Amino acid sequence: MTRPQPGSLPTDPLIRQLVLQARRATMSRRNLLQFGGLGAASLALAACSSGGGERPQAAEDRSESDKSLIWANWPLYIDEDDEGNYPTLVRFQEETGIEVEYRVDVDDNNSYYGRVRDQLQLGQDIGADTVCLTEWIVARMIRQGYVQEFDRSNMPNTENLLPILNQADFDPDRTFSMPWQGGFAGIAWNKEALPNGIRSVTELFENPDLMGRVGVLSEMRDTIGLIMLEQGVDISGDFSAEEFTAANDVFREQVERGQIRNVKGNSYIEDLQNEDTLAAICWSGDIAALNLEAGDRWEFAIPEAGGTFWNDSFIIPIGSTKKTNVETLIDYYYRPEVAAEVAAWVNYVTPVEGAQEAARELFPDIAEDTNIFPDEEKLSQVHVFRTLTNEEESEFAEQFQSVLLGA
Amino acid sequence: MAFTAFASDTALAPQQEPTKRGRVALLLLLPGLAYLAVFFLAPLISLILTSLQRPAEFGDFGQYEYAFNVDNYADVFGAYGGHIVRSIAYSSAATVAALLLGYPLAYFIAVTLRRWPVWQGLALTLVIAPFFISFLLRTLAWKQILSDEGPVLGFLQLVQVLPDGARLTGTDFSVIFGLTYNFLPFMVLPIYASLASLDLRLLEASRDLYANAWSSFWRVTVPLSLPGIISGSLLVLIPAAGDYVNASLDFLGGTGTAMVGNVIETLFIETGNYPEASALSVILMALILVPVAFYVLFTRTEDLI
Numbered sequence A: 001m002t003r004p005q006p007g008s009l010p011t012d013p014l015i016r017q018l019v020l021q022a023r024r025a026t027m028s029r030r031n032l033l034q035f036g037g038l039g040a041a042s043l044a045l046a047a048c049s050s051g052g053g054e055r056p057q058a059a060e061d062r063s064e065s066d067k068s069l070i071w072a073n074w075p076l077y078i079d080e081d082d083e084g085n086y087p088t089l090v091r092f093q094e095e096t097g098i099e100v101e102y103r104v105d106v107d108d109n110n111s112y113y114g115r116v117r118d119q120l121q122l123g124q125d126i127g128a129d130t131v132c133l134t135e136w137i138v139a140r141m142i143r144q145g146y147v148q149e150f151d152r153s154n155m156p157n158t159e160n161l162l163p164i165l166n167q168a169d170f171d172p173d174r175t176f177s178m179p180w181q182g183g184f185a186g187i188a189w190n191k192e193a194l195p196n197g198i199r200s201v202t203e204l205f206e207n208p209d210l211m212g213r214v215g216v217l218s219e220m221r222d223t224i225g226l227i228m229l230e231q232g233v234d235i236s237g238d239f240s241a242e243e244f245t246a247a248n249d250v251f252r253e254q255v256e257r258g259q260i261r262n263v264k265g266n267s268y269i270e271d272l273q274n275e276d277t278l279a280a281i282c283w284s285g286d287i288a289a290l291n292l293e294a295g296d297r298w299e300f301a302i303p304e305a306g307g308t309f310w311n312d313s314f315i316i317p318i319g320s321t322k323k324t325n326v327e328t329l330i331d332y333y334y335r336p337e338v339a340a341e342v343a344a345w346v347n348y349v350t351p352v353e354g355a356q357e358a359a360r361e362l363f364p365d366i367a368e369d370t371n372i373f374p375d376e377e378k379l380s381q382v383h384v385f386r387t388l389t390n391e392e393e394s395e396f397a398e399q400f401q402s403v404l405l406g407a
Numbered sequence B: 001m002a003f004t005a006f007a008s009d010t011a012l013a014p015q016q017e018p019t020k021r022g023r024v025a026l027l028l029l030l031p032g033l034a035y036l037a038v039f040f041l042a043p044l045i046s047l048i049l050t051s052l053q054r055p056a057e058f059g060d061f062g063q064y065e066y067a068f069n070v071d072n073y074a075d076v077f078g079a080y081g082g083h084i085v086r087s088i089a090y091s092s093a094a095t096v097a098a099l100l101l102g103y104p105l106a107y108f109i110a111v112t113l114r115r116w117p118v119w120q121g122l123a124l125t126l127v128i129a130p131f132f133i134s135f136l137l138r139t140l141a142w143k144q145i146l147s148d149e150g151p152v153l154g155f156l157q158l159v160q161v162l163p164d165g166a167r168l169t170g171t172d173f174s175v176i177f178g179l180t181y182n183f184l185p186f187m188v189l190p191i192y193a194s195l196a197s198l199d200l201r202l203l204e205a206s207r208d209l210y211a212n213a214w215s216s217f218w219r220v221t222v223p224l225s226l227p228g229i230i231s232g233s234l235l236v237l238i239p240a241a242g243d244y245v246n247a248s249l250d251f252l253g254g255t256g257t258a259m260v261g262n263v264i265e266t267l268f269i270e271t272g273n274y275p276e277a278s279a280l281s282v283i284l285m286a287l288i289l290v291p292v293a294f295y296v297l298f299t300r301t302e303d304l305i
Helices: A013-035 A037-050 A087-096 A109-122 A135-143 A156-160 A163-167 A201-206 A220-230 A241-256 A268-273 A284-294 A323-333 A336-346 A355-362 A376-381 A390-404 B023-051 B071-110 B117-132 B135-145 B151-158 B172-196 B200-208 B213-242 B260-270 B274-298
Strands: A068-073 A099-104 A130-134 A178-190 A214-217 A260-264 A279-283 A298-301 A307-315
Touching: A068 A323, A087 A099, A087 A323, A087 A336, A109 A130, A109 A135, A109 B260, A130 A135, A130 A323, A135 A307, A156 A323, A178 A220, A178 A284, A178 A336, A201 A220, A201 A279, A214 A220, A214 A268, A220 A241, A220 A279, A220 A307, A220 A390, A241 A260, A241 A390, A260 A268, A268 A279, A268 A284, A279 A284, A284 A298, A323 A336, A336 A355, A390 B260, B023 B274, B071 B117, B071 B172, B071 B213, B071 B260, B071 B274, B117 B172, B135 B172, B172 B213, B200 B213, B213 B260, B213 B274, B260 B274
Parallel strands: A068 A099, A068 A130, A214 A260, A214 A279
Antiparallel strands: A130 A307, A178 A279, A178 A298, A178 A307
8 A cells, every 4th residue: 555645745734634534545445446355454454554664644733622631651650549539630630621531551561552553653543642651662662753742842840850861862852752750670589588688680690599589570671681780781881782692691591590480570579479589670669569568578779780770751642632731741740749749659760850859848758768769879870771773672672582482 | 162063962963954045044144254254354364464574674663564475484483383382282281181170070060960950050150150250360369379388389398299499380280280270161061061961871771781881981971972072172272272371471381381372472562573473373273273173074073063
């Protein structure tokens, strides 16, 4: 299926849309006649979903006439009261009159992306006007042109963005993505079984008492990132494929000889809880929550060689018609006192400067927690895994997954 | 689920002359045909087309274009042949285990309990009862039961069946166990259906002809329940071969137990390699179809079809 030449289209956006729609309709009808029957229908379906290299066009902004938006996010990632309301979001709606439908829709970057990629490719609505995804996948979506550009003048509060987050290699001026919350990957251990704690990835892999009792994350950048840091590689810098492979080989060796028991996403928590694993590579905010829930039995630390620092960021998908509404929402969450309220609930790293001062007044018990408001020292221990090129992304994912599949 | 048809008692019904294929019959067939066309044929064509794609030139992660790239098939055979063998081994083992467990159970419900219909109904309900709880939840529950600090492993180590460092989750055993457990009712119900119509007078007759218990079971009961055994085995084997829940790392599997379903899931979702994932799906489908065809053709099923 060839797309109409962009040059031959009228400039008026409305008429342009109509012409495009009419062309699309006749094309699919012609195809149907040509091939006849279902084979053709499925061909057309498949052909539409493959899409060429052409970039989708951003949808028209109808925020003025339609004061609403849908926000897709991860579970337990916003302040929530006992009735299941989101207090900061309720106040936003009262203040701006913009109705927000908050959906807990994301539980894995890859599977969420897999669900919406066909619509993104066609520039269609994905059922969310903004979504918070981890930055490595945000980088891919920006590269593919699936994301709308912010009008930063609508978001004055985003000047509060922490300087360390303002240097993303995939979005240097932060015009396509804006951090929501972040966190660290480090090592957690069972305090009863390992009273001396664990200070390095090597210790995690070499301790004979931990044979078969170690868990690691199925998030490649965190697990391999920690191993690479242990091997002295700068994961933010321009490391080579050989350096990645060397780290992946260590990972493979530990899986094969059985030191690593499990490679998991969020459900590693259960393994720590039922003591299938006694130590694990895991995420900072989770351990705080687990200790609250299941007795103070675990401790989290950034290994001596360094940990990873990841961020989940707001983006506006290409098919959203509520861009200005979303910008208003992001601007609201960059007010320090609002950011502090969210941080006090979710226990992850807030990207907003000034939130710590606000927390000292409003939520003093969390204000000095460096896993929420990292200080200079903490920030010097953690590193952001650099954005991979398209080829690297495919190749590394394949290497990493082959260990998980035992191939 | 057309296989459940085998389990009906058509074996005993007199053969009917084929009726005239009137317009009404065709009309009645239409919804079924339309269903098959839209939900089976069209996706199948799309799947086969995808399996022949090649990476798009200058394309990004997960972008492919239509081509006739048969290499995908060779590539996945080379890379994941071991997973294919493992899937076949696991699903066959689970089918045999389900048959060994399910047949006596079905026999007990269908024959022994025949005189007490209330108990029979209750027993059948108990077979189906686990289905009221989500498949995923039940599998997760087993993961807890079989975990290192769980009761089963503790007991087995106490009585010295297993050495101290041994574990159950993430092993071949736990995956086959999970498959057997999850698909057992699919074995029991068809066998029950064919044994429920077993004419006990035939067993009397075989005893009258001096057959001992074993040979009347082997020469009367088993052949008469063969339709149930076949359809039950197919109903266990097919979903078990494609299953990706039990063997996944989040459930009963480990890094050494990945089945074809897990590979397909990874290729689709994690590495965005849609052509290879589709090629593997086509291979799996073909591999399942072959034994099924032989099984149906060369076992004594002539009065089933």
